[in-house]
Structure formats: structure tokens, C-alpha cells
Amino acid sequence: MNQTSIHKAGYVAIVGEPNVGKSTLLNALLEQKLSIVSARPQTTRQRILGILSTDEAQVIFLDTPGLLEPKYLLHEKMVRSSLLALEDADVVLLLTEASRGSHLPPVVEQAVKRTAAGKKLVLVINKVDTVQRQAVLPAIDHFSHSGMFADIIPISALKGENLQELLKTIVGYLPEHPAFYPADSVTEQPERFFAAELIREKIFELFREEVPYSTAVQIVEFKERELGKIYINADIIVERDSQKGILIGKGGSALKRIGQRARIAIEEMVGRPVFLDLHVKVREKWREDEGLLRRLGYSPEEK
Numbered sequence: 093m094n095q096t097s098i099h100k101a102g103y104v105a106i107v108g109e110p111n112v113g114k115s116t117l118l119n120a121l122l123e124q125k126l127s128i129v130s131a132r133p134q135t136t137r138q139r140i141l142g143i144l145s146t147d148e149a150q151v152i153f154l155d156t157p158g159l160l161e162p163k164y165l166l167h168e169k170m171v172r173s174s175l176l177a178l179e180d181a182d183v184v185l186l187l188t189e190a191s192r193g194s195h196l197p198p199v200v201e202q203a204v205k206r207t208a209a210g211k212k213l214v215l216v217i218n219k220v221d222t223v224q225r226q227a228v229l230p231a232i233d234h235f236s237h238s239g240m241f242a243d244i245i246p247i248s249a250l251k252g253e254n255l256q257e258l259l260k261t262i263v264g265y266l267p268e269h270p271a272f273y274p275a276d277s278v279t280e281q282p283e284r285f286f287a288a289e290l291i292r293e294k295i296f297e298l299f300r301e302e303v304p305y306s307t308a309v310q311i312v313e314f315k316e317r318e319l320g321k322i323y324i325n326a327d328i329i330v331e332r333d334s335q336k337g338i339l340i341g342k343g344g345s346a347l348k349r350i351g352q353r354a355r356i357a358i359e360e361m362v363g364r365p366v367f368l369d370l371h372v373k374v375r376e377k378w379r380e381d382e383g384l385l386r387r388l389g390y391s392p393e394e395k
Contacts, residue, residue, distance in 0.1 A: 106153060145271060194235065
């Protein structure tokens with residue numbers, strides 16, 4: 093095979109503890125918003141697949157929920173989703189952030205050692221823009237001597253710093269393979285999935301305390317109507333009546349704010365006008381309900 097005709101393709105899992113910037117990194121590498129982001133941990137609950145295609149390679153990124161000690165059945169499903177991504181990947185990016193120094197949480201280190209054995213493991217130290225540059229050097233030295241990592245790359249996903257070097261490293265580790273997806277593909281997940289995610293994102297933006305974590309979104313109906321307008325009927329699911337009251341607000345004011353922000357974001361995604369019909373429903377202890385979690389898409393084994 094001629095050197096110029098070599099094409100690489102493979103799966104790259106982005107893993108780490110919550111809130112280290114995994115979704116921000118995916119969006120930055122794709123140069124478009126795919127995963128929802130917030131300043132709050134545990135925003136990502138399901139594996140997000142993002143595809144980056146060039147003439148030389150196709151990189152299929154798997155953005156994953158943060159690795160944590162589960163408190164609910166939902167958390168167990170989230171961790172399982174991350175572990176499945178590790179198993180599927182050709183290359184694993186373990187994200188930490190500069191302020192963590194040389195510390196990796198035991199749940200993260202154990203999961204990676206157990207599941208990523210035999211894979212190319214790259215440590216990505218994110219948020220280097222938030223610390224003095226020399227403060228990162230001891231961590232790099234520590235991890236270099238650990239023998240765990242094929243490469244260690246400091247970046248700032250938010251500022252776009254050193255991302256081309258990271259991408260070059262990733263492609264270097266991918267196997268030779270034809271593209272898995274058409275060159276214009278960005279994801280395999282449907283628009284209705286991302287509509288639900290964008291509604292959840294707006295809830296994270298607007299509310300504090302436990303409310304966003306007790307909330308799920310289920311798209312009941314997603315269809316095109318006259319003149320290309322998209323009609324979306326969605327249920328916001330909470331665990332208690334008090335949470336329902338907070339999300340609806342006085343005279344429906346809070347729900348209206350959620351709807352306005354989510355509609356604008358969804359319209360940017362689909363490129364068409366959207367009519368968004370939101371309802372809030374109480375499902376007690378839904379985070380422990382196997383059947384409801386399955387209907388909400390939180391059963392990674394079934395994907």
C-alpha cells in the first residue's frame with residue numbers, strides 16, 4: 093500500500109471523573125456543539141458519539157458520563173455506559189484537570205486499569221489555562237514514571253490550546269481501516285435525543301441544588317408539521333411534587349423560561365422553527381426504577 097493511501101479509523105473513548113471537561117473537549121475537537129455542558133458535575137448521563145472525518149482518518153469519539161461511586165441505579169447505568177465505551181475503544185483519553193495535580197480518584201484509576209488493559213491510554217491534562225504553567229510539570233513527571241500512559245498531553249479544551257497536537261497523537265494510534273461512517277456524518281444519535289439533552293441543559297442552567305439531578309426528559313413526540321416546522325412534545329420528569337412546583341413556577345413562569353431557552357437551542361440544532369410543548373410529571377424514585385430508566389434510554393447494554 094502506498095503511504096499516501098493509508099487511511100485510519102477507530103473509536104476513542106473520553107473518560108474521567110465528573111466535571112473535568114470531557115464534553116467541552118468533544119465539542120472543541122468537532123468544532124461544533126454536540127454534548128451539552130454546564131458548570132455542574134454529572135451533566136452527561138449517556139454516551140455521546142461524535143465523528144470527526146478528514147482525508148486521512150476518521151475518529152469516532154465516545155464522550156462518557158463521569159466515573160464515580162454510584163449512589164443510585166441511574167449512577168450505576170452511567171458508570172456502565174463509560175465502561176462499555178472503554179471496552180469498545182481503540183484509544184482511551186483519560187481526562188484529568190491541572191488543578192488535580194498527580195491525583196487520580198481510585199474509582200477512575202481502577203476502572204481504567206481494569207478495562208483499558210492493552211489499549212493505547214493517553215492522559216490528557218485539561219484546564220492548563222487555570223494554573224501556572226510550571227505547576228503542571230510535577231504531575232507530568234509523576235504520571236510519566238507511572239508506566240500507565242502511552243502519552244501525556246496538557247491542553248485547554250475551552251481555549252483550544254494544544255488540541256491539534258492531541259488529535260495528531262490520537263490519529264497516530266488508530267488502526268489502518270476504512271471509514272466506518274460517511275464523511276459528512278457527525279453523530280449516529282437522532283435529533284430527538286439531542287432535543288431532550290438541550291432541554292436538560294437549560295434546566296441545569298436555570299436551577300440549582302438537587303432539582304437538575306432529579307430531572308429527566310422524555311420526548312413523547314417529535315415530528316415535522318406544516319411548512320417544515322418541528323413539533324416536539326416532551327415530559328420533564330421529577331421525583332417530587334415540590335420539584336414540579338419549582339420547575340413550573342408561579343403562573344408557569346419557570347417552565348416558560350425553560351421552554352424559551354430550549355426552543356432557541358433546538359432551532360439552532362435543526363435549522364428550522366420549533367414548537368416546543370413541555371409538561372412536568374412526577375415519577376417517584378425514577379432514578380431507582382429499572383423499567384423507567386430503560387424507557388429513558390439509560391440502559392447502555394441495549395444500545
